[in-house]
Amino acid sequence: MKLYPPAKINLGLNIVSKRPDGYHDLETVFYPLMDVTDVLDVNVISREDGTVTLSLDGNPIEGDPEKNLVVKAYRLLANDYKLPAMSINLTKRIPMQAGMGGGSADAAYTLKAVNALANLGLNDDQLEEYALKLGADCPFFVRCKPCFATGVGEKMTPINLSLADYEVRYVKDDEISVSTADAFRNISVQKPQRECVDIVLNEPIENWKELLHNDFETTVFAKYPKLAEIKQKMYDDGAVYAVMTGSGSAIIGIFGK
Secondary structure, eight states: EOOEEEEEEEEEEEEEEOOOSOOOOEEEEEEEEEEEEEEEEEEEEEEEOOOOOEEESSOOSSOOOGGGGGHHHHHHHHHHSSSEEEEEEEEEOSHHHHHHHHHHHHHHHHHHHHHHHTTOOHHHHHHHHHHHHTTTTTTTHHHHOOOEEEEETEEEEOOOOOOOOEEEEEEETTOOOOHHHHHHHHOOOOOOOOOOOOTTSOOOOOOOGHOOBBHHHHHHHHHOOHHHHHHHHHTTOSSSSEEEOSSOEEEEEEEEE
């Protein structure tokens, strides 16, 4: 079974509060980029008790493959169900440490593939519950529909939003990688609070430049000034809106076709 886990972008990202558990409540809009994908090839190799093997192609992935979210997704289901042994090949094309959700997408699509191949019969709500155990933004990739997200990103409300009439471009500087943990560690709650993201998105897209912000940009751009330059270059090239996605480091620009 071959699947194509897509990237996502954040349209605005407000840090609302810091929680007692150390995490942050936020509000953002997740939007899928269905033409920017990894490739996930999942196959049953034995009907005996499940084991999983992972092979990697494409962009290099650092770290132990045994700790890859794809493997963790398979084993998460294996904790509750008797699974056949499977082989998984992941071709990595979505930039990493970019704020584009590639690892989360791979994990969620692995859940969907294993669900189908093992005939588990899990519905989307159940898959989202499993996905949340793998990461706050993993549940988004179960349905891959634009949504307004709150909490740590796990509380999602579908919204009617389409960028089909625009071209979405992204730039990921290969020399800059932003640690999500570091980005959150350095963030502070914006005071006064910005206008809610989903309200701003009702404005004409030409107004987003002044109204729709990513709170991570303040600290991340201070550490990596080149990202601010990339964002400005997007506007110089004619973008109607440009922003850093997630906690960085990819910059996305929305252009008229």
